Amino acid sequence: MTGQLAQICRHPIKGHGRETLASVRLLAGQCLPWDRHWAVAHDAAKLVEGWNRCVNFARGAKAPALMAITSEFDEASGVVTLRHPERGEISFNPDDAADLPRFLDWVRPLNPPERAQPVAIVSAGRGMTDSRTESLSILSTASLEDLAAKMGQKLSVNRWRGNLWLEGGTAWQEFDWIGKRLVIGGATFEVTERITRCSATTVDPETGRVDAPTLQALQDNYGHQDFGVYAVVVEGGPIEVGDEWRLA
Structure with a gap:
């Protein structure tokens, strides 16, 4: 077949x-190159070295509004562009600590206030798959x-x-x-x-x-x-x- x-x-x-x-x-x-290369850790995360379970990250199961985000990654520059129907567009480098506050300001309104809140972007040198x-x-x-x-x-x-x-x-x-x-x-x-x-x-x-x-x-x-x-x-x-x- x-x-x-x-x-x-x-x-x-x-x-x-x-x-x-x-x-x-x-x-x-x-993994598929650059798939889940980064993940957004929340303030209740208990991270270990390398791969971590999905419960440590902000995700659609707990914050449904995140599911409406589309993305575009420029491999040459390392810049990710995110778009959301309610939050507009943002471009930033996930590896640049100076860009983190701007990203967090953009994404926090998409996370329910009663849930753990996003605080950091992490990577593991491999895809952070489930x-x-x-x-x-x-x-x-x-x-x-x-x-x-x-x-x-x-x-x-x-x-x-x-x-x-x-x-x-x-x-x-x-x-x-x-x-x-x-x-x-x-x-x-x-x-x-x-x-x-x-x-x-x-x-x-x-x-x-x-x-x-x-x-x-x-x-x-x-x-x-x-x-x-x-x-x-x-x-x-x-x-x-x-x-x-x-x-x-």
């Missing part, structure tokens, strides 16, 4: 914006269409913060790929596990407001709250939108 790669997406600052790409070169054992393994998330448009039909409403791909969206095949077949290898363009992946979802998926990524009971719909219709799979790059190479995918 084959199909096409429909979208490539990265999130330079975890939980703070999405950026679509036309192509990218993947490296074995690494899994300890350096992985990418792979999602199926067929599965999304099936869920949307069950719910009776359209669901944006951006709701799920995925890295690679695949067209073709049948709904939910990606769960059968665990332990198997998948070829997309010039890269080969090993599919490792299903992705259990959080309440961020209930949020409209255009408005930042909760509008869809995705978790309840997954539970009621399929008996779980999983959507998409994690995969590790085992053979690096270039991929681009439109590339064919197939099981190895």
